[in-house]
């Protein structure tokens with residue numbers, strides 16, 4: 001991951017609350033860190049408490065190294081520490097997802113930005129405890145639930161609230177088919193790119209339909225394809241030489 005952000009660095013008020021799902025590594029880590037560095041209060045929603053706490057520690061260290069520079073070149077207010085905390089969320093379980101929502105609601109906080117970032121890419125077939133194909137549930141269904149449950153909070157949280165879906169260009173390679181939405185076939189015939197793409201397609205469809213419904217409200221919805229970024233995403237298809245070569249030129253598959 002690059003050290004320099006490719007977005008404007010602007011001061012954000014500390015009382016602006018952001019949730020980033022999967023903020024402990026990869027794209028989510030950088031998003032959470034930079035929003036916190038710009039001043040916002042950030043919650044990373046992660047399935048591993050240990051990985052989340054390690055990520056927060058790393059963010060604080062990175063902040064301490066550059067905060068003076070950030071304040072002189074970008075006129076950002078400096079703080080002793082970033083306002084980052086973590087909450088437990090396992091998107092492969094509706095129980096965990098609903099507990100996360102309830103826990104957040106109990107805090108009584110406003111919610112200004114929700115970054116639906118966590119995801120698994122091109123994973124082999126696996127069924128969740130709720131009976132869904134795993135990429136469908138982690139990437140789409142559980143985020144859908146979070147959005148549905150936290151939208152009422154966002155609608156009451158003041159101006160310029162935003163939801164971002166971390167999507168993928170892979171959505172272009174598939175089409176919508178309600179009958180085969182939840183894969184029921186043979187695990188060995190599972191089309192992992194197809195089902196990864198579908199999970200992202202559903203998010204994009206949700207973005208369009210919600211945008212229409214939320215027109216003229218304080219909440220805007222966007223989705224973004226981040227490009228191809230060398231994160232931990234390849235851990236989900238390390239078993240596939242083909243996808244490694246396509247994604248990373250074979251460097252991961254060959255262990256380089």
Ligand SMILES: NC(=O)c1ccc[n+]([C@@H]2O[C@H](COP(=O)([O-])OP(=O)(O)OC[C@H]3O[C@@H](n4cnc5c(N)ncnc54)[C@H](OP(=O)(O)O)[C@@H]3O)[C@@H](O)[C@H]2O)c1
Nearest residue numbers: 022026027047090091092117118119168228229231232233
């Ligand atoms: N990297 C790319 O080139 C690329 C391209 C297009 C789209 N994207 C999308 O960008 C998003 C971020 O991916 P990334 O590249 O940053 O991948 P990454 O480095 O593998 O990070 C994925 C994040 O999702 C979390 N996650 C996975 N399963 C979860 C679950 N069941 N519950 C809660 N969190 C879970 C991971 O947590 P753990 O660390 O605990 O596993 C991790 O924090 C994904 O939605 C991905 O589809 C990435």
